[in-house]
Ligand SMILES: Nc1nc2c(ncn2[C@@H]2O[C@H](COP(=O)(O)OP(=O)(O)OP(=O)(O)O)[C@@H](O)[C@H]2O)c(=O)[nH]1
């Protein structure tokens with residue numbers, strides 16, 4: 054077994070931090086380590102919190118942490134900011150927001166960044182979630198800003214995704230974008246102390262009615278994090294969704310679909326890793342005005358002939 058996984062089993066929190074750093078750096082030992090991680094998973098609850106900047110995600114997560122800790126469970130938080138290339142950027146604000154939990158051993162807070170692509174970040178986040186699971190956290194929460202494509206990819210990682218919206222922000226328009234309805238398992242109307250809650254709820258209800266495929270109706274939950282209101286309800290709905298995924302046939306087939314897509318994604322990544330070095334060697338003589346289609350075909354053919362494919 055990989056030495057970092059061994060150390061994590063002994064609750065060595067620095068080993069967990071090192072393992073996540075390995076992902077960020079796309080370390081060559083990564084897959085071996087992750088395979089051991091996968092075998093050591095303990096079935097934590099994976100929760101995603103996403104929404105526009107300033108919607109109150111971190112405040113909500115902070116309240117959720119307290120709620121979960123009250124139940125005697127431990128929780129890890131992965132804060133992902135795809136707009137920032139620097140690890141720690143997201144954490145800076147959250148240090149203030151989640152301050153009270155920083156000295157609690159039952160809480161681990163980490164921000165994620167990668168040197169590579171956004172796709173790489175989604176991949177690394179997914180793997181980090183599993184590492185937190187293998188370490189033994191009962192709940193793993195991923196907080197990510199925005200609802201663009203990269204965030205959607207990140208959210209495919211978790212079992213249950215809550216989309217945080219606020220009244221009169223206009224961000225309800227975002228959920229009409231392709232893919233959002235697909236990933237939102239729960240709608241949270243945060244800042245429910247502000248005007249316009251009824252209107253937003255009405256819009257969401259219509260949307261849910263229009264798009265619900267099976268008997269699973271996407272719940273809409275109102276929260277006021279500044280007053281600690283609605284958090285218990287939110288947690289209850291998160292757990293209910295977990296029951297659906299793991300306790301029903303429809304949930305089971307949904308998880309099967311997700312798992313298959315993940316295998317494809319890993320294959321794509323590994324094949325590219327193999328072809329990349331080869332292609333880069335061949336690519337040195339590509340000229341600015343070359344036909345890119347022809348060059349790509351030539352390189353792929355060479356690769357196949359030399360036993361790669
Ligand atoms: N009125 C009101 N304000 C809230 C509520 N929840 C959060 N806020 C405020 O909204 C602001 C943004 O909160 P954050 O928790 O940092 O939001 P966020 O979504 O994590 O923000 P980013 O991480 O920057 O995208 C803060 O000033 C909060 O105090 C609420 O329920 N009602």
Ligand SMILES: [Mg+2]
Pocket residue numbers: 110111112146147196
């Ligand atoms: Mg935040």
